[in-house]
Amino acid sequence: MKELKNVEVFLFDLDGTLNMGENPIEGAMDTLRILDQKGKKVFFVTNNSSKSKYDYLKKIQRLGYNADISQIVTSGMAAASYINKHYKNKTVFCLGTETLKKELSEDGINIVDIGQKSDIMLLAFDTELTYKKLWNATNLVADGSIYIATHPDYVCPSDNGNMPDAGAYIACVEATTGKRPEIIIGKPYAPMAEYVFDFCNVTPDKVAFVGDRLYTDIKFAINNKMTSILVLSGETTLEDYKASKLDVDYVFDNVNSLRNI
Ligand SMILES: [Mg+2]
Missing domain, CATH: 3.40.50.1000 (HAD superfamily/HAD-like)
Known part of the structure; x- marks a missing residue:
């Protein structure tokens, strides 16, 4: 576990973490801007392969954050990279x-x-x-x-x-x-992690993953040696988390707790 002030790269899940469908979680877009101002690098990492990175760019911009295409990673992108590398x-x-x-x-x-x-x-x-x-x-x-x-x-x-x-x-x-x-390919598995670390040009010790789903987001962080941050704004309740016995580094009600790091 890293002290959050020492984390250089924050990877965010989307649904349940930053938004619910087309609505941002209250304050989440401001939180991303505050992290930007602190000099942290922010990336969006989604397993949803039904949409392209361009679809996600538009979606994040609609939610109210001025994202760049270089901040978006989908499992589809990671799959293409994996196939090109191995097959x-x-x-x-x-x-x-x-x-x-x-x-x-x-x-x-x-x-x-x-x-x-x-x-x-x-x-x-x-x-x-x-x-x-x-x-x-x-x-x-x-x-x-x-x-x-x-x-x-x-x-x-x-x-x-x-x-x-x-x-x-x-x-x-x-x-x-x-x-x-x-x-x-996708979270929680290694091909996505290898792709993300390469894409973000970073080593896992400098990375925190922020997500709402235990069996993908949190296991992704733990299995691939990132700092894990569970938010309870999506599908996981505090009871689910306790029952999971997963050793999560940080548990917050929502992403806005990251404003104070
Ligand atoms: Mg989610």
Whole structure:
């Protein structure tokens, strides 16, 4: 655990930490500006692979913080980097949104369509899911394509109830094929951490992760040797935290406690 005044880089989750859907958590955008003024570096790290970094840039700006594209990391970006590093020039069928597929293509990933053979089946948070896409994905996994998932979250909070997220799709693919992903990229796993440290040009001892979800955000911090900061403004209650037995460095009601470091 680091004294927070010595932390140089603050990584923030979004939903439940800085915002609830389209609404910022009260004071959160001012808190980001205060951290800027203190000379801290701020980045946004989301597992949500249904949107591109450009979508997230617009979203954070709508919430009221003048973010730059260089502050945004998504599990989709980390997945592209991972595939380029370990499976250069392999073909990829992506169970994902059009905006994600466009971003992957821009990063040099060779995306194939339904019905084509594919070396890799990349499962993402596909909010444009069709039965044909799902069936194609399970066929590829059953036939031995390398199975990668962008992130493990079961649900994505929204203003209209929890949305089934990539983790729920992983369960569906497992029920159909008996197979789990060989690699999961996003929080809490190492590929996302390696990507983030590289992206932010920092070592974990100088980093704190701020998030509201125990099984992704907090485990991400703990497993990858960052300082962990749990905020109770999202899905985790104090009772959940106590029951988890996780050794969290700091627990705050919301991000505004970071103003006083
Ligand atoms: Mg969250």
